[in-house]
Amino acid sequence: MNLLKLQILVLIERLKKVTDVAKELDMKQPTVTFHMKSLEEDLGVALFEAKRGRIWLTEAGKALHPYAVKMTAMALEARKAVQDYADLNKGHLQIAADSLMGSIHLPRIVNRFCREYPGIQVELMVQPSRVVQELMYHQEADVAFYYAQDGPSKGITEEVLLDEELVVIFSPSHPFASLKSLTDQLIAQQFFIQHAEGSFMRDFARSYAIKSGIHLWERMIINSPEAVKHTVEDGDFISLFPLSGIRDEVAAGKLMYLPVPEKPGKTVKACMAYHADQPSSPLREQFKQFAKQTLTAPVSP
Template sequence: MELRQLEYFLAIAEDLHFTKAARRMHVAQSGLSASIRALEVELGAPLFLRTTRQVELTQAGRALLPEARRALASISSAKDAVAAVQGLLRGTLSVGSLQCLHVVHLPAVLARFHELHPGVEIRMRQSGNADLVEEVRAGRLDLAFVTRQPKIADDLRVSALAGEPLVLACAPGSPFAGRESVALAELTGQSFVDFNPDWGTRDQVDRTLAEAGIDRHVAVEVNDVHSLLDFVAFGLGVALVPQSFALKTDRAHFVGLRGDTPAAETVVVTANTVGAAAGVLLDMVFEARAGRLRAAG
């Protein structure tokens, strides 16, 4: 099995089109097709279902896809590691993050990284927690900043960044607005504003309220922090949010939770083997995080 065969396979699997994949890989379509046929013969199974209208992965192709991605990512990491020994970082650094990463100012850290290592192309995307974790597992992201999940695959490494308590966000006219604290049980029957499922702290809040025996109604679902706080401020529902959200608006009121206060924990997820560029960025992130903690103290 050759590296080029895996690269051709991955290009077709992503485009689901032989002509587009050949154009992307700068190779004649006949050469690309011949390479895939040779790979299928070696593996003893067809990888694609080809018709006049479409291309689909077979069951064998779907099984090979994550392994091919991991293999190519490992080869890329090996090249980066050799370059790093020579004092040079190069290649691509793919980063995923949830919205409003309060524990570290990611744009500033990435800008500093780019200044120090201009030979590395930075790619950045935001998405839901599960999607970002799967992107890391599949080798499409080098690392991702997410809210801690109950279970993450054993082939991934999870490093804690910080945790902060959840608080109640409510409208100025809410009966809760003038309170010093609120018990979770008092939220029974309330309409909620929250993120879409798997987005931000939604899963954490779902688990927290389910464990408290509260069957809640989410009236408004959004995928950005500022919309969530605006809907809360106008009385469309209450929300459980990380304490740092209180810094983002003065139109909503924020009230602490009574008793054993649940916390939202932000973690960074990587493969067990971290590439050179990702390792440098992680060092910068934890250094920046330590600096913020010293400044706050």
């Protein structure tokens, strides 16, 4: 007994003619008759009887009819539910992003994706870089976005979306505003805002200081990139930041920047990552393509 046979029984009850059922299902009449007889053989009882040129359900057929209606309706509903996900009309997407990607790029990407696919629910988890990579490793996110310099962990596939320069940011009222370039020693003399524990920017800043042989004067630690920028705008502090993350403040005259003194590795990667063993889905694949198309290049100096 399969759903097609039950669907034929439901249609026989409504249309009373094999020819009409065949037309409804876009099938040949002998095929419909074959399935009717097959259903009777499956159940070992007569379900149909011919009277005055029409086909009627027997008492056994009438007993089966309400169950056939429910089963075919549920099958149709199940098919539609699955099709909704395949067509991106429904679905839930879990995205993990470090604090920089989560504040610089993901709001724009997610907003435009939700606008184009209004039936999709997006959960954006903004966490320190190390936490994001752990979420990805344990398959607790469909896709992740973070800044990195090293290669991915085992089992993780990374796609580089941007090669990004990190710069020293400061306010127009800061002494650096009159300079055309910086030295490591000048940077070491200033009040420095350090990014939070577990963030890529903190690791980068510490690595930069070691390579340069300097000690950063870390007077403040902030776990919000937006708060870092607003604090630097006040004039007393400097910090490090991806160039694409300050374009609005630079355009508005709130922030200025200069390149980090020439050192190997001052360019970093803005990455999109996903677990290699995680089953693919139309929703995840569509979002990955959408993110790559939406993400714009960083501003030029």
